[in-house]
Amino acid sequence: MARPPSQPAASGRPSGLLRIVLPLVVIAAAVTVWEVSVRLASIPPYILPAPSLVARTIVADWPLLSASLLVTLRTTALGLLLAVAGGVALAVLFSLSRIVEYSLYPFAVAMQVTPVIAIAPLLLIYMPQETAVLACAWIVAFFPILSNTMLGLQSVDRGLLELFALYGAPPETGWAARLRSRIKILWYLRRPAALPAFLAGLRIAVGLSLIGAVVAEMAAGSAGAGSGLAFRIVESQYRLNIPRLFAALTLLAATGIGLFLLAAALSRRLLRHWHDSALVSEP
Amino acid sequence: MADPALPLVALNGVTKVFANGLTALADFSLQVLEGECVTLLGPSGCGKSTALRLLAGLTAPTQGSVTWPGSALSDHRHEIGFVFQDPTLMPWADVADNVWMPLRLRGVSKREAGDRITESLSRVGLKDFAHAYPRELSGGMRMRVSIARALALKPRLLLMDEPFGALDEITRFRLNDDLLRLKRELGCTIVFVTHSVFESVYLADRVVVMSARPGTAVANIRIEAPAERDMDFRTSHRYAELCRDVSHALAGAVPDGAL
Numbered sequence: 001m002a003r004p005p006s007q008p009a010a011s012g013r014p015s016g017l018l019r020i021v022l023p024l025v026v027i028a029a030a031v032t033v034w035e036v037s038v039r040l041a042s043i044p045p046y047i048l049p050a051p052s053l054v055a056r057t058i059v060a061d062w063p064l065l066s067a068s069l070l071v072t073l074r075t076t077a078l079g080l081l082l083a084v085a086g087g088v089a090l091a092v093l094f095s096l097s098r099i100v101e102y103s104l105y106p107f108a109v110a111m112q113v114t115p116v117i118a119i120a121p122l123l124l125i126y127m128p129q130e131t132a133v134l135a136c137a138w139i140v141a142f143f144p145i146l147s148n149t150m151l152g153l154q155s156v157d158r159g160l161l162e163l164f165a166l167y168g169a170p171p172e173t174g175w176a177a178r179l180r181s182r183i184k185i186l187w188y189l190r191r192p193a194a195l196p197a198f199l200a201g202l203r204i205a206v207g208l209s210l211i212g213a214v215v216a217e218m219a220a221g222s223a224g225a226g227s228g229l230a231f232r233i234v235e236s237q238y239r240l241n242i243p244r245l246f247a248a249l250t251l252l253a254a255t256g257i258g259l260f261l262l263a264a265a266l267s268r269r270l271l272r273h274w275h276d277s278a279l280v281s282e283p
Numbered sequence: 284m285a286d287p288a289l290p291l292v293a294l295n296g297v298t299k300v301f302a303n304g305l306t307a308l309a310d311f312s313l314q315v316l317e318g319e320c321v322t323l324l325g326p327s328g329c330g331k332s333t334a335l336r337l338l339a340g341l342t343a344p345t346q347g348s349v350t351w352p353g354s355a356l357s358d359h360r361h362e363i364g365f366v367f368q369d370p371t372l373m374p375w376a377d378v379a380d381n382v383w384m385p386l387r388l389r390g391v392s393k394r395e396a397g398d399r400i401t402e403s404l405s406r407v408g409l410k411d412f413a414h415a416y417p418r419e420l421s422g423g424m425r426m427r428v429s430i431a432r433a434l435a436l437k438p439r440l441l442l443m444d445e446p447f448g449a450l451d452e453i454t455r456f457r458l459n460d461d462l463l464r465l466k467r468e469l470g471c472t473i474v475f476v477t478h479s480v481f482e483s484v485y486l487a488d489r490v491v492v493m494s495a496r497p498g499t500a501v502a503n504i505r506i507e508a509p510a511e512r513d514m515d516f517r518t519s520h521r522y523a524e525l526c527r528d529v530s531h532a533l534a535g536a537v538p539d540g541a542l
Contacts, residue, residue: 157371159367159369159371160371160373162341162365162367163365163367163371163384163385164388165341166339166340166341166360166363166365167360167361167384167385167388167389167436168388184388188384188387188388189373192373192375192376193375195375273375273377273416274374274375274376274416274417274418275374275375276418
């Protein structure tokens with residue numbers, strides 16, 4: 001039952017520094033190959049711009065691109081926030097009442113499995129554009145939060161539930177007392193037990209929320225107004241301004257990576273004491 | 284407050300049939316006297332754990348009754364400490380918070396519970412580990428935390444469901460000794476479920492041998508031995524004799540080929 005002995009550093013996992021340095025080295029190498037091949041083959045920038053040109057475009061177009069970045073970031077963050085609020089609230093409701101779960105869960109699934117790109121045009125007809133974009137970000141980010149939180153809320157040690165029944169349940173019966181004891185279990189037991197699964201859902205939802213925002217912007221972009229990064233991509237495509245397209249794409253990728261790292265850091269911080277996923281490998 | 288002649292708690296002709304039609308216990312009676320340590324010994328699936336859960340009020344009997352003859356209270360859960368087969372600790376809470384849990388559920392704040400938590404932990408020798416997390420502890424230490432948690436409410440009746448079954452023998456012997464010491468210090472009543480003949484004899488004032496499913500009591504063996512038991516007792520001729528008696532009773536309870 002004791003913990004397995006820690007492995008010697010030589011045969012163990014790479015140290016923290018390597019985990020940061022190695023990907024950076026690979027990216028640097030890839031960018032170098034890209035740059036050199038574009039120059040050697042003299043590929044025109046409207047086919048494939050060199051990384052240096054993309055970088056210069058980001059700097060030159062920064063006023064325009066940063067404004068778009070801010071719009072996309074706001075949509076993503078707001079969509080994620082609403083997805084977390086809605087997903088967690090619904091998961092809690094489901095865990096308190098089977099009837100509600102059975103009635104509503106199929107709708108949640110249906111919403112998830114219908115591709116958001118297919119819903120976006122409809123949403124754009126029914127709602128003002130900003131709301132429609134937000135709704136798309138929300139729809140795709142919502143489900144991983146809901147399903148993961150539900151899984152987490154259900155994965156409580158049965159022994160602990162029995163202990164709660166022994167020590168916690170009020171002696172009187174009736175639906176009010178039952179509800180009170182369920183809420184107690186929810187707060188003391190299911191909430192912390194669900195945290196790892198919820199955070200896993202959050203890591204997925206962060207990326208999906210960005211995808212939802214981009215998809216909706218693209219659908220809206222061709223319809224007219226819009227100023228997010230995805231709109232810039234569509235616009236650059238029409239104008240054959242490929243360097244700017246790449247610049248916007250780079251910013252989108254960086255945003256996604258940044259958001260994911262943020263979610264991962266939050267997860268590590270909240271779970272560091274007790275969950276295996278947050279274990280620091282010993283030296 | 285209780286009449287010493289009356290049992291603390293009793294199962295009277297209890298039958299338990301599960302929803303899937305399985306009969307776990309059939310006409311099982313057990314009287315547990317105040318201050319005694321009863322071990323329930325029997326093959327796997329003979330309803331030992333079900334008997335404990337009935338005593339704890341975690342499940343209701345299909346027939347028969349559970350009574351507390353010396354007490355007028357209808358709710359006895361605050362008088363019961365339960366230790367499961369697994370430590371069942373909350374992995375996200377440190378040792379002190381795990382021990383606080385039963386008190387917390389009864390509305391005791393952590394500050395009010397502080398002394399009680401420290402006392403419980405020192406009784407199991409873990410005072411210095413109050414701020415450790417369960418995953419940092421060994422299996423034996425986790426089980427000690429589980430026992431400390433069960434002691435936090437100062438129970439009159441301690442119910443233990445094969446608590447040391449998953450531990451190595453050295454750890455198990457130490458915890459057996461600790462349990463006997465705790466019983467002397469606290470004077471609580473213990474019902475201990477095990478499938479080890481040697482453990483059942485070492486701990487018990489009385490061994491109740493149960494038959495294979497549906498479980499019922501087939502032998503009731505009083506262990507005439509000093510309350511203070513140690514290494515000498517474990518290696519004594521008397522202990523070996525008692526173990527042989529209990530083994531014979533158990534062999535009689537399990538039909539050939541049933542295991």
